[in-house]
Amino acid sequence: MILKELxxxxxxxxxxxxxxxxxxxxxxxxxxxxxxxxxGNLITLKRGTGESSLKVMVAAHTDxxxxxxxxxxxxxxxxxxxxxxxxxxxxxxxxxxxxxxxxPGVIGVKPIHLQEKKERDQVIKCDKLTIDIGATxxxxxxxxxxxxxxxxxxxxxxxxxxxxKGKAFDDRAGCAVLVEIIKGGPYPFDLYGVFTVQExxxxxxxxxxxxxxxxxxxxVLEGTICDDMPKKKDVSPTxxxxxxxxxxxxxxxxxxxxxxxxxxxxxxxxxGISYQFKQPLMGGTDAGAIxxxxxxxxxxxxxxxxxxxxxxxxxxxxxxxENTVRxxxxxxxxxxxxxxxxx
Amino acid sequence: xDIISLLKTLSETSGVSGYEDRVREAxxxxxxxxxxxxxxxxxxxxxxxKRGTNEMNEMKPRRSIMLAGHTDxxxxxxxxxxxGFLHFTxxxxxxxxxxxxxxxxxxxxxxxxxxxGSRPPHVLPxxxxxxxxxxxxxxxxxxxxxxxxxxxxxxGDLVTVRRELTPLxxxxxAGKAFDDRTAVVAIAACLEQxxxxxxxxxxYAVGTSQExxxxxxxxxxxxxxxxxxxxxxxxxxxxxxxxxxxxxxxxxxxxxxxYGPNIHPVLYEALVETAKSLELPYQVEPAPGRTGTDAWAxxxxxxxxxxxxxxxxxxxxxxxxxxxxxxxxxxxGRLLAAFxxxxxxxxxxxxxxxxxxxxxxx
Numbered sequence: 001m002i003l004k005e006l007x008x009x010x011x012x013x014x015x016x017x018x019x020x021x022x023x024x025x026x027x028x029x030x031x032x033x034x035x036x037x038x039x040g041n042l043i044t045l046k047r048g049t050g051e052s053s054l055k056v057m058v059a060a061h062t063d064x065x066x067x068x069x070x071x072x073x074x075x076x077x078x079x080x081x082x083x084x085x086x087x088x089x090x091x092x093x094x095x096x097x098x099x100x101x102x103x104p105g106v107i108g109v110k111p112i113h114l115q116e117k118k119e120r121d122q123v124i125k126c127d128k129l130t131i132d133i134g135a136t137x138x139x140x141x142x143x144x145x146x147x148x149x150x151x152x153x154x155x156x157x158x159x160x161x162x163x164x165k166g167k168a169f170d171d172r173a174g175c176a177v178l179v180e181i182i183k184g185g186p187y188p189f190d191l192y193g194v195f196t197v198q199e200x201x202x203x204x205x206x207x208x209x210x211x212x213x214x215x216x217x218x219x220v221l222e223g224t225i226c227d228d229m230p231k232k233k234d235v236s237p238t239x240x241x242x243x244x245x246x247x248x249x250x251x252x253x254x255x256x257x258x259x260x261x262x263x264x265x266x267x268x269x270x271x272g273i274s275y276q277f278k279q280p281l282m283g284g285t286d287a288g289a290i291x292x293x294x295x296x297x298x299x300x301x302x303x304x305x306x307x308x309x310x311x312x313x314x315x316x317x318x319x320x321x322e323n324t325v326r327x328x329x330x331x332x333x334x335x336x337x338x339x340x341x342x343x
Numbered sequence: 344x345d346i347i348s349l350l351k352t353l354s355e356t357s358g359v360s361g362y363e364d365r366v367r368e369a370x371x372x373x374x375x376x377x378x379x380x381x382x383x384x385x386x387x388x389x390x391x392x393k394r395g396t397n398e399m400n401e402m403k404p405r406r407s408i409m410l411a412g413h414t415d416x417x418x419x420x421x422x423x424x425x426x427g428f429l430h431f432t433x434x435x436x437x438x439x440x441x442x443x444x445x446x447x448x449x450x451x452x453x454x455x456x457x458x459x460g461s462r463p464p465h466v467l468p469x470x471x472x473x474x475x476x477x478x479x480x481x482x483x484x485x486x487x488x489x490x491x492x493x494x495x496x497x498x499g500d501l502v503t504v505r506r507e508l509t510p511l512x513x514x515x516x517a518g519k520a521f522d523d524r525t526a527v528v529a530i531a532a533c534l535e536q537x538x539x540x541x542x543x544x545x546x547y548a549v550g551t552s553q554e555x556x557x558x559x560x561x562x563x564x565x566x567x568x569x570x571x572x573x574x575x576x577x578x579x580x581x582x583x584x585x586x587x588x589x590x591x592x593x594x595x596x597x598x599x600x601x602y603g604p605n606i607h608p609v610l611y612e613a614l615v616e617t618a619k620s621l622e623l624p625y626q627v628e629p630a631p632g633r634t635g636t637d638a639w640a641x642x643x644x645x646x647x648x649x650x651x652x653x654x655x656x657x658x659x660x661x662x663x664x665x666x667x668x669x670x671x672x673x674x675x676g677r678l679l680a681a682f683x684x685x686x687x688x689x690x691x692x693x694x695x696x697x698x699x700x701x702x703x704x705x
Contacts, residue, residue, distance in 0.1 A: 075584075077584065085464045085465070086464065087461065087463075087464045087467065087472055088472070089440065089443050089461070089472065089475070089476070090443050090444035090461050092440055092441045092443070092662070093441040093445065093659065093662035093663050093664045094444065094445075094664070095506065095509050095517065095664060103512070104509045104510065104511055104517075105511065106509065106511070106517045106659070106664035106666060107664070108583055108584075108658055108659040108662070108664060108666065109438065109440070109441050109659055109662055110583070110585045110586055111580060111659065111660035111661055111662075112436050112437065112438040112660075112661050113436070113580070113635075113660060113661070114580060114586055114590060115438065120438060120439070120440065120475065121475055122475065123440075123472070123473055123474065123475055124440070128585070130584055132511065132515075132517075132583075132658065132666060133511055133512050134511025134512035134513045134514075134515030134666075135512045135513070136513060136594075136595070140512065140513075141512075144512065154509070155446075158456055160455075160456060160485065160486035160487065161486065161487055161491075162486070162487065162488065163486035163487070164486075165446075165456065165458060165486060225463045225465050225466060227462055227463065227466050229428055229460055229462070229482060229484070230425045230426050230428050230482065238465075238466060242488070282465055282466060283465045307458075307460060307484060308444070308458060308460045308461050308463065308484075309463050309465075310463050310464055310465070311443075311444040311460075311461045311463075312444050313444065313446055313458050315458060315460075315484060315486050
């Protein structure tokens with residue numbers, strides 16, 4: 001399963017080379033053209049059968065949230081900043097890998113025995129934490145680590161039965177779905193499979209890729225929020241694990257094109273693929289940049305629900321993943337210029 | 344002895360206080376390599392005996408020393424199953440803040456990998472992120488549908504934190520349950536060294552159970568063995584940010600010899616002498632009262648046992664990233680072996696309290 005390899009690769013926003021290489025190796029024989037643009041997007045082209053003149057972009061982002069070394073203390077400890085949205089509370093007592101050498105480190109915490117009762121009720125902010133790589137001086141640390149090094153969580157992938165666990169399913173799940181879509185072609189139109197960079201820091205890669213490709217239609221594939229754990233209050237789970245691909249109607253970054261949403265729903269209904277709507281207004285994706293490109297691009301987002309995204313370890317359902325692949329492949333086969341004319 | 348690989352094995356073996364079967368088996372195997380006999384007692388202590396060297400002995404019966412390192416680790420226990428998610432409480436002392444986003448193993452009908460889930464930041468109002476989450480609001484997800492979960496897990500099942508030993512730079516390693524598996528490793532290293540040395544006293548190497556919930560294994564094993572001298576080996580607070588230096592010892596500067604009411608002063612002096620004679624680095628850790636270790640129980644067993652306490656410096660105690668210097672573990676084993684080899688028939692006289700005699704009048 002390529003998701004394992006993708007999940008275990010390090011690719012914090014701005015440093016996605018390792019992830020890009022895995023994807024490139026997986027799809028190079030299945031695409032007609034490819035290039036890596038100036039910001040680092042991997043843009044692939046799989047030519048269509050010629051039935052349709054549409055130019056369709058399907059995007060997934062290769063980057064993940066992580067940390068960056070900002071300062072090396074005299075005692076050899078590393079101070080860090082967050083790259084992308086991370087809840088400070090999940091950082092305590094975690095193992096990480098620092099820089100290209102993947103130097104192992106841990107984020108330590110004061111032992112409970114030495115805390116005052118009131119300390120335990122306080123959130124420890126990221127700027128109060130340090131990474132311990134075992135170096136005892138700045139000079140020793142500097143032999144292995146430098147300011148600006150990226151830091152990723154050290155998490156292994158594992159099969160839990162109906163589900164899998166690993167890090168960075170946002171958005172390696174989307175990347176893995178896109179690899180399967182490319183391998184499932186050709187489609188009636190030219191398919192631009194785009195593996196974008198820097199989504200987590202502001203949809204940077206998608207913006208320039210969409211400009212360059214100038215697609216007629218775009219789909220964005222995500223590993224999205226799944227907040228279906230028990231809660232006292234009756235609040236939305238955003239999406240639920242095992243209920244199928246999540247179709248976005250609207251999020252913070254865009255309003256989905258209703259014709260594309262309808263095509264997704266019709267395809268799912270026709271084939272009996274379970275699906276769900278993601279709770280509106282939660283999160284944002286590359287579609288936020290793509291739909292506003294040039295004179296505008298009709299766009300939709302389909303996601304694999306993933307619990308605990310933006311933490312060191314996520315969980316997704318294998319059936320949700322497979323159904324997302326199938327729904328997308330079948331939807332693309334049914335996508336015609338006429339559907340876009342029907343507004 | 345490859346200290347890191349033994350520590351990896353023991354650290355990654357589960358054994359929550361009172362449910363120590365697996366780690367007990369591992370400790371029996373390790374102590375069994377060097378001891379003359381190994382047994383267990385009613386509370387699950389592992390008791391290994393390495394007899395004193397015969398030709399050196401005129402003592403009848405032979406004196407004995409007990410080395411205690413606890414085998415149990417802190418863990419969690421399932422309290423409720425809700426829609427396939429597991430609520431839990433703690434066995435031993437956890438800071439709930441370190442549990443968020445941790446991987447665990449749920450010891451149900453089979454071992455199930457699990458995750459202590461965190462809600463994604465996207466759905467949390469900013470004020471929520473300023474609040475800590477109490478343990479009763481955390482839960483474990485094993486990634487299975489609710490009916491499978493209820494078939495495999497029941498209330499009362501134990502949970503251990505999952506963390507593979509991670510080697511850091513220098514000779515530091517990080518992992519779980521180093522409190523107190525590092526001491527078990529140090530005791531094994533001591534036994535290995537003694538195999539090549541002559542020693543008059545019998546040595547009881549004890550892997551004590553249930554330390555984290557009240558020193559219980561030490562209470563019964565010390566009573567059962569009634570040793571002449573007891574030494575507990577436990578971890579102690581290593582230097583780390585946010586803690587005054589006065590409350591910690593330094594990492595990789597040798598074992599901490601604890602001094603205070605829990606410690607027989609002559610035993611302390613004898614350990615210092617031994618360290619000096621080996622040119623082995625050591626540190627002094629003052630403990631003005633309760634040490635919270637097996638030494639606290641051993642000292643008041645039966646009619647009282649002269650007791651010492653050695654601390655292995657450790658960072659991030661009671662988290663999944665407990666960090667030690669491997670050299671400190673090795674040094675602790677070496678110090679213990681040399682100390683034991685020096686014990687002779689006369690040593691008990693040194694430990695006896697004698698009122699100072701008035702100077703003879705001329």
